[in-house]
Amino acid sequence: MSRDSENGAPGIQGIRMSGIVKVYPPDVLALDNVDIMIRWGTIHSIIGENGAGKSTLMKVLYGITPASAGRIFLDGRQVRFASPRQAVREGIGMVHQELMLIRSYTVWENVVVGSEPAAPLGTLKQAEARARVEELVTRWGLNLDPDAVVGDLSVSAQQKVEILKLLYRDASVLIMDEPTAVLTPQETSELFARLRQLNQAGGTIIFISHKLQEVLDISDEITVMRKGKRVMTAANEGLSRTDLARAMVGRDVVFAVGRQRSEPSGRGGTVDVGMKPRDAGSPAARGDERPHAARPALEVRGLSFTRPGAVKPALSDVSFDVSRGEILGVAGVEGNGQFELVQCITGALKPDAGSIRMDGRDVTGASVMERRRLMCSVPQDRKHTGSAQTMSITDNAIMAHHRLRPSLSARWRALLDPRACRGFCVDLMRRYSVVAPGPDAALAQLSGGNQQKVIVGREFSHDTGFVLLDNPTRGLDVGSIEFIHRQILNKRSGGAGCLLVSADLDELLALCDRILVMYEGRVAALLDGETADREAVGRAMLGLELSPEPGPGPGSEPEPEAGAEPRTEVGSE
């Protein structure tokens, strides 16, 4: 891993990028005259909001994207990388945010592809390749089977294969692009231990992230970028999250978009949003609560689903409630059934067994449109499911409203009133602080954060008692995340029940009243949001501990608070 650096004067030992400019035609300035110095043997983090240019800068360094202007020096010697291959030859390797692996190939095949040892006629020297990979696995304690098929491995193991690819190519500089986005806390600390180990062996690590605490944990030096410019570079001494966030956003950021829990009794029902009392005679109502409000926003019972052709069920006997005025978080390593759960709730998938009730009504077999009267939903995939990128903001803003909101229609229900639609959009853009050229601009022209505000605004404008949120802040900048978190909390205090599926544990811990952890399609644990910590959630995510299966007795309530969640069941009949 170590790198000689005899040539060049002291002080310029390392990678220096000087005056880097990147313009995406016609007029997007992605990198604006960036100077950065990465010294050999350091762990150097680059942080910034989405679109700040940190990934672009690294793509320039790695030879994926040509810079419009600027120079790169290694130890004072100017280099020019036209392709990743040339960067690799200089010992620079990159682990992409999206893992670049052939899923049907074995570990060793993935490692060697592109740099295969071959005999004449191009015959692969399989034994030699495999042995080299095995040797690297042993030397770095990676705990991988060279013959395992990559598609069968966990995400964190796949990431190790990516690192292995770089080690195989003798990379001494590792660029890690948001490597922790897909990892559990335990896996993250394992990764950090590994990066430190590589660093101690002389390797240089460039760590890209927008998670401030991680950056503070691992870095020697930190560079902050904002809007294509380098804002600051500092040694990681005495820096705080607040310092970094201020540099990233350019203003103070409030971290404690806290829960400010509504008092426990309120969670069941003090709130209601224009709901018509339907069964006024219900004896269950206590005090001044309206009877319907006591009904959970969402009741899921015994939900099971197996994908056609799959052996393991994606969901197996999942049961839980979301009360009104509550945010129930769903945590889990990606692919443990969260996606299928969301799809069953939205109506995109038909479950094999079980029932779903919204506001007391059975919607298990209901169409998507019928469900939309009872729920709103912010999907995971902003670009494809959440919006139509090439259509205007107005068109995107009125989706679903165009069917459910008579005020958007002209005299005939089948015709939309363009002026009303535009007005609806303008109002939405104002309320959700959408920065855009105007309501007629194509959604694709907006930044990710503003697109998401349009989507969240559209969905939250539905007056429904149940809100489904699937990774609503994925890939957004700190400022937009803060805004959307506030909106979610507003929705909760407005009395809606929210189901928040998120891969971001910090988000769940900050917002949720309760956290449900999924593991292999089951409810692995149901934790109290107030007392849960990363460790406990992380253990449940890895399937290391299953919550005690509560029996029917009253003592087994997950929350002791008097009857707050009488219907909660944890994955058992």
Next chain:
Amino acid sequence: MSLALELVRSSLLAATPVLLAGIGGAYTYFANVFNIAMEGMMLIGAFTAVAGSYAARSWVVGLAAGIGGGLVAAALFTLFAVALRTDEFVTGTAINMLALGGTTYALRQMFGVRGAFMSGQIQAIPRWNLPLGPVLGGHPFVVYVALALALVADWHIRRTRFGLRLRAAGEDPRVLDAAGVSSQAVRAWSIMISGALCGLAGAYLSLGYVTLFAENMSNGRGWISLAVIILTRGRPLGILVMSLLFGLFDGIGMSLQGTAIPAQLTQMVPYIATLVALRVYSLRSRNEH
């Protein structure tokens, strides 16, 4: 010679063009190129082979011209589908139409005939009298080349550096690009290989199977190859077996021609067999789930 022996002999002869095109298509299959132009590349190869053999009075030139014709068609496909990123399906369809119309037109313009062009000046591919018995011996040597190529392709795709990159390009081209190997180049290579082999298949048709060129003489064999490739998921040895099966049914169809069954029906036999095979395969793969 007994009828059964004759049947097996003729099935080997009929299987060869399907096998050659199928091996070529295996490369594009693994590179995830939707190559429906095999029919057209084969037809062009058949024509240029006859033209070359006729003009030079040499089967060597004819064979080279056949392969060259397939390569030119493949280059056209590569230019549009890989370099200019047009739709593979539309491009392939266009090449098939170009091949049919172009060869028919050239046949009339260059040789002044309609339907078929025959001449003593066309030199056929020589037969090898290998001491392999009555079934395997005495075929045009391309038959043996095709059988050998099936084995070579199997090794080439599974065991070599090129094969590893080829399959990677098909499964996820970004990974290969990130590893510093141009996936576009690998895809282009796969199309060129398939073009050369389809051209060879065409040359075999017009200089080995028969010694003439007839309009649309590939007659759907390129499509059969496509079906065979999909059926066998591109494995060359599977393609070998399936091509021989196709040849066998082709031979059965031929030998039924002397009977009371109308020729139109007997000619359908190999195609019906292919349909049945596809259906059996779809049932089997459904059961796997």
